[in-house]
Amino acid sequence: MDTRHFDLLKLLVEYNTESPPARNTDPLQDEIQAFLEDNGFEVKRRKLYDNDSIVVGILKGKDPKAPKLILNGHVDVANVEDTKHWTYSPFELTEVDDWLYGRGVSDMKGGVASLFYVLERLNAEGIQPEGDIIVQSVVGEEVGEAGTKYACEMSPKADLALVMDTSDNQALGQGGVITGWITVQSKETVHDGARSQMVHAGGGLYGASAIEKMAKIITALKELEQHWAVMKSYPDMPPGANTINPAVIEGGRNPAFIADECRLWVTVHFLPDEDYHEVVAEIEDYLNRVAEADVWLRNNPLQFEWGGTSMIEDRGEVFPSFTLPLNHPGYAMLEKAHEAIHEDPLVSGMTTTVTDGGWLADFGIPTILYGPGSLTEAHSVDEKVEKKELAQYSEVLYDFLKNWYKKPEK
Structure with missing residues (x-):
């Protein structure tokens, strides 16, 4: 040298x-x-x-x-x-x-x-x-x-x-990477003492915990990830390299309330021939279909934020493939x-x-x-x-x- x-x-x-x-x-x-x-x-x-x-x-x-x-x-x-x-x-x-x-x-x-x-x-x-x-x-x-x-x-x-x-x-x-936030947001805030009216027969209170509904979203993301692994591939990329990682979850305000908000921070890996705009559109479409089948989520739509300018400044990033x-x-x-x-x-x-x-x-x-x-x-x-x-x-x-x-x- x-x-x-x-x-x-x-x-x-x-x-x-x-x-x-x-x-x-x-x-x-x-x-x-x-x-x-x-x-x-x-x-x-x-x-x-x-x-x-x-x-x-x-x-x-x-x-x-x-x-x-x-x-x-x-x-x-x-x-x-x-x-x-x-x-x-x-x-x-x-x-x-x-x-x-x-x-x-x-x-x-x-x-x-x-x-x-x-x-x-x-x-x-x-x-x-x-x-x-x-x-x-x-x-x-x-x-x-x-x-x-x-x-x-x-x-x-x-x-x-x-x-x-x-x-x-x-x-x-x-391959590429994009991070994103998926938010479940209730239109109403319900006191913890009213939970029985919300979850049991005859209670008459229409509501839900944002945290419990996010569990359904996490399950749906896992299903989509498995579908990708089976159906998508690219030469020289390991099978299943296209993943959806539910990395961080934030929700609730304190034990006296039913959680009225839950946010999930995900990291998505996609294949070299995929465009990140199309990847996030596919995720949103799938999750919105899942939400539409839920009697509460259909009236409390999911919110999405994708990418960002900096993991330091706004906790988001995009790396195109x-x-x-x-x-x-x-x-x-x-x-x-x-x-x-x-x-x-x-x-x-x-x-x-x-x-x-x-x-x-x-x-x-x-x-x-x-x-x-x-x-x-x-x-x-x-x-x-x-x-x-x-x-x-x-x-x-x-x-x-x-x-x-x-x-x-x-």
């Missing part, structure tokens, strides 16, 4: 960009902006939240009409929690034998450092691209803040995107570069974990997830990456970009 490559990763790791708590990436983004400008990029910057911003660098190509390439990475890292469990300081790059330790070396500052090392090398060699090269340095990925969505709004429309997030050096597409553009000439270019360095074919597939890559695809950009680092190391205590792996990844990236600079493809 080249010393300059090591130093770039060291710089990135030493900035504590944990998310949560987030609101801490601007100092590192200042460094990245300066780096991009020093290497010929025009830089746009947009505030996402206080002390968190999106940086987009554009290296202008010789031909404005030539195909454009996006290179995407996030610089926020997973929360460390308690450092006492770490052998080495999480915010210092520590070299031990063949390994490098530090928060983010695998997810995904290792990929970002490799990109910067290669961009600097290409610039030093005087290689200019035919079409625009767009670098998106985003934040908020760890907490569903869709930094890449905003970066795409700031960027020219590209013909291919490479996301350098953790993928074990495989080319991956992904995406398929692999296997027939794109740029994919073949990456395959060739990978095989030249690794002397093995590029492995392709799908992952149930999620990245910001889905937002690029949501903007109509063919997208490939291809990065260094193991998924078992991402978010782990004593997170590590092998030096040789980063060195090889940078060589693949160099080979791929050198060829793309010369002959970009649509």
Whole structure:
């Protein structure tokens, strides 16, 4: 591993960009902006939240009409929690034998450092691209803040995107995730003392507990989840990867009242060829049919809230899915570069974990997830990456970009 490559990763790791708590990436983004400008990029910057911003660098190509390439990475890292469990300081790059330790070396500052090392090398060699090269340095990925969505709004429309997030050096597409809230809300509030009139023959009080009615909704979600597992599939996705998790439940006000509200927080995983708008519409349609068959729920309709802008700000997130553009000439270019360095074919597939890559695809950009680092190391205590792996990844990236600079493809 080249010393300059090591130093770039060291710089990135030493900035504590944990998310949560987030609101801490601007100092590192200042460094990245300066780096991009020093290497010929025009830089746009947009505030996402206080002390968190999106940086987009554009290296202008010789031909404005030539195909454009996006290179995407996030610089926020997973929360460390308690450092006492770490052998080495999480915010210092520590070299031990063949390994490098530090928060983010695998997810995904290792990929970002490799990109910067290669961009600097290409610039030093005087290689200019035919079409625009767009670098998106985003934040908020760890907490569903869709930094890449905003970066795409700031960027020219590209013909291919490479996301350098953790993928074990495989080319991956992904399933998607959306969170949501399902609410059962009573139109009336009933005292606990009147429960017998509500539940026993002859009581004459029309009412229900929102918590008890939510139990029916949870059962219905399980039935729909099982139906999906039987009837839906996608190549390279594990059977039943499309799930509906009833993750958090909130309800009732105190024991003196029948619960007049109950809210269920769900996490929905869907397949690479599914759109989250259609997935939530399917869930709502099924649950509304269940509710219509209930004598109380039909008059107290279910309420739905889907997605959100941040797990920190409004407890919601969306990660769109995406398929692999296997027939794109740029994919073949990456395959060739990978095989030249690794002397093995590029492995392709799908992952149930999620990245910001889905937002690029949501903007109509063919997208490939291809990065260094193991998924078992991402978010782990004593997170590590092998030096040789980063060195090889940078060589693949160099080979791929050198060829793309010369002959970009649509």
